Amino acid sequence: MNNTDKILFIPSARKGNGTGHLKRCAFWSSELPVQNFYIPDGEDSFSPEELELITSCCSQKNIIRKYPGERWDLIILDNRSTTADYLPAELHDIPIIAIDEAGYWRRHASFVMDILPGIYGEKNSANRSGLSFMDLPQSRRAAGSRSSEGIRNVLISFGGEDPAGLTQKIMDSFFLHQSEWSGTFVQGPSFHQDLKEKENCPKSIILKSPDNLKNILHHYDLVLTSFGLTAFEALSAGTEVFLINPSEYHDRLSVKVGFPLLNKGWKKKASLMLQELDKALLKGSFFEQNKNLRDSLDLSHENFSEWLSKLTAVSSTCPVCGGRNNQLLRRYENKSYFRCHSKKCGMVYMLNFREKQDIYSxxxxxxxxxxxxxxxxxxxxxxxxxxxxxxxxxxxxxxxxxxxxxxxxxxxxxxxxxxxxxxxxxxxxxxxxxxxxxxxxxxxxxxxxxxxxxxxxxxxxxxxxxxxxxxxxxxxxxxxxxxxxxxxxxxxxxxxxxxxxxxxxxxxxxxxxxxxxxxxxxxxxxxxxxxxxxxxxxxxxxxxxxxxxxxxxxxxxxxxxxxxxxxxxxxxxxxxxxxxxxxxxxxxxxxxxxxxx
Ligand SMILES: [Zn+2]
Structure with a gap:
């Protein structure tokens, strides 16, 4: 890829999917000369004002709301779970990098990258995985022995949107909580409604759309969040993390990675959530789990646009008959294999993303x-x-x-x-x-x-x-x-x-x-x-x-x-x-x- 190539980002901007997809696409694209986003017009997408706020790091952005039917050199799809026809047919033969994709394009995109761990099985594994393209917090908390008594300042953050309303639920329970905690509640830019504080509750503070949440994480003893980027950011900032998830799917992911999390039974008694949390903290394995996770976390950072510049973008179209939307056979770090499904062809072919020159010297x-x-x-x-x-x-x-x-x-x-x-x-x-x-x-x-x-x-x-x-x-x-x-x-x-x-x-x-x-x-x-x-x-x-x-x-x-x-x-x-x-x-x-x- 080079600087003049036309790259189209297709991030999820649907309400209910959170602001994380859009935010990281904005971050990755910010170093490119122009930041092209395709966000189809629809009732359920963020408003133009919200889009503006979430992509504020992009100086030359071009947000396409109608069909992007021109020629692109590469598509970066970050849409959580995407159906085949979410992308207009004209885009199907363009090289596609799919990020954390769980839908149709997981098996059909040229290249798949998992930033966060997922549950996909070996046959659906990604070409590369890991957090290294994320801009993880630079400030870290000092290491030391931790205990539940040492927890005072708690940050509660469930993303820019919090579609399950977890922040408000915890805020409601916080008032009832007996401990000495004080809570900072993050209200994201796309919350469905403003957080409502209980009267006379000195223990809670509301933080509205902080510019750079990740860089204040190290000030807190504990971060309550759900499975997602903030959880990993908090770990890398040296802060304790505890997950309260909106779905069983998030629970399964958390268990796979090894995060401590609240038992799913909490949903029945939301008002007692923090007492449940207290019990979990007192079990002791909580700090151990966090420590093990932190030790295993690879905190190395890679520059996305630099990585992109070394990538050979290849379409997953069959090189023999031009057949599209073929079945994935296997993915490896620098190559993917597909089999053409055309009855007149059936070729197995490789897409190579790291082409070397002069190999027949x-x-x-x-x-x-x-x-x-x-x-x-x-x-x-x-x-x-x-x-x-x-x-x-x-x-x-x-x-x-x-x-x-x-x-x-x-x-x-x-x-x-x-x-x-x-x-x-x-x-x-x-x-x-x-x-x-x-x-x-x-x-x-x-x-x-x-x-x-x-x-x-x-x-x-x-x-x-x-x-x-x-x-x-x-x-x-x-x-x-x-x-x-x-x-x-x-x-x-x-x-x-x-x-x-x-x-x-x-x-x-x-x-x-x-x-x-x-x-x-x-x-x-x-x-x-x-x-x-x-x-x-x-x-x-x-x-x-x-x-x-x-x-x-x-x-x-x-x-x-x-x-x-x-x-x-x-x-x-x-x-x-x-x-x-x-x-x-x-x-x-x-x-x-x-x-x-
Ligand atoms: Zn073919």
Whole structure:
């Protein structure tokens, strides 16, 4: 992302959802040149005056109240739980970062970030989580032993809106409370009605819409709040925290994180709430819980706009067919995997949010390759060339009289060398200049150019307009736009020409038995994960016929065998099983371009 990109924030501004979403979006966007917010017009949203107050840290704000149907580079959705159609359909193919999202977009946004912990389960886990983007309090209370007798000053804050009216309920009970406490009650900017003090109650003070609540938290011995940002802010300010929640959902979240909280029974006897609280405090585990939480809290701070500037914003649209709203498979810190739900496609694809440049440098073929395979690419040349002969045999089986071959991603040319030995006019294409230089200097009769496939011009490069065979060995998965590659390959092939490619098999033994691990270790530059089913559909749509698969990369040792069967299941039986079920971790595809040769 860069400074000129257009970013649209879609925060919740609905009454009942609190002011927190809007506030933090305002905070995050305040460093951007313009702060664009989409807040659909509606009876239940905050008034223009309230919006103005909540977003007061933004100097160049642009609040869009009607349909934001222009082109945006990124959407930041902070709307608690969002339905599919809350976002106009035109926005569905734009990169979306969803924050603490619990609705439809949790499984459909490109990237999900949880600021506060949630209950989502592993399959719905976020790409990243943690409080580090929040501006936590700088002032801290001195550490020391705490006890219930030491509590005097209590802050009561239930957000800018407090839709459940908890502040007033506690205020009503405060008067009845026997202890020596004095209470400061925060009245947020969007309270439905002003707080009403009981007459003659010297123990309570009302604080109206404080500018910077988090920076006064350390003045208090105890903060009463519900599950949310204030609770974490109070912890980081070193203040004791006790939660009184408006819903069982909030209770479940509090228990998951480990906050001390009031038993839900309090609702039946609101006036006795503080006596209940006293009992809870006297149990003693309260201070222990707070201490453990504080110790486990990661208080490191990261700058949101700086993080954003390093992010590659990618839409969750299928890179093959353009299908939208696809199903999430898994999220990892810097990547998300989706499967296209189109019956004509079904591709598994990766969105990479941290793209690296220049990964196919000379070092790739020497150091990185050696790390993976124990020898450099050139030391492995003869071995790869031999496998090239068996690939050429597979091509011959398609019985096409072929003369010329283009190898895309040819590296140092072992396959080209095999093809030339078989009498084919052989041309190579690779982004690595070192590899192409090597071919042109050392492999007789073979020509190669160093250019990205996207800008490859066969007339200019080789003075020819088409090829009889085009091969891509472990290359197709590296393209961000495989649809373009297939279209272009099809156009470059002579009628009846042959496409030959190899790629990791998403349905091999590794991908089938432990998909989570398989996707996790799938390289960050593999944008698509192919399998037979999706490959057949995609190649048919791209204009190919007579599609043949050759499964390779068998790893029978990866098949888990339970104890009683281990003795009888020797390696050759397991190999037979993996071949029967085509469980190889890689596969080759051969297909013929439709049309007469
Ligand atoms: Zn698709």
């Amino acid at each position: 000379t070092a790739y073929f020497f150091e990185d390759y050696k790390k993976q395979y124990g020898k450099t690419y050139l030391q492995d040349f003869e071995h790869i060339k031999q496998s090239g002969f068996s690939r050429l045999k597979n091509i011959e089986k398609l019985q096409f009289h072929h003369k010329s071959l283009l190898d895309i991603g040819c590296a140092f040319g072992p396959f080209l060398s095999a093809a030339a030995d078989k009498g084919l006019e052989s041309y190579g294409l690779d982004v690595s200049e070192a590899a192409v230089d090597y071919i042109n200097k050392n492999l007789k009769g073979i020509r190669a150019v160093s250019t990205p496939f996207e800008s490859f011009n066969p007339e200019e490069a080789f003075n020819c307009s088409g090829f009889d065979i085009i091969s891509l060995w472990y290359v197709i998965e590296h393209f961000r736009d495989p649809a373009f590659v297939l279209r272009r390959v099809c156009a470059l092939l002579n009628a009846g020409g042959i496409l030959a490619l190899s790629t990791p098999n998403g349905r091999g033994v590794s991908g089938t038995l432990n998909r989570k691990h398989f996707l996790e270790i799938s390289p960050d530059d593999h944008y698509t994960v192919w399998d037979r089913n999706s490959a057949r559909k995609i190649l048919t749509n791209a204009g190919f016929t007579r599609i043949r698969f050759v499964t390779t990369g068998y790893h029978p040792e990866r098949i888990p065998v339970k104890l009683p069967f281990r003795k009888i299941m020797n390696k050759s039986i397991l190999l037979w099983i993996s071949k029967l079920f085509r469980l190889g971790d890689t596969f080759e595809i051969y297909a013929v371009k439709k049309g007469k040769s």
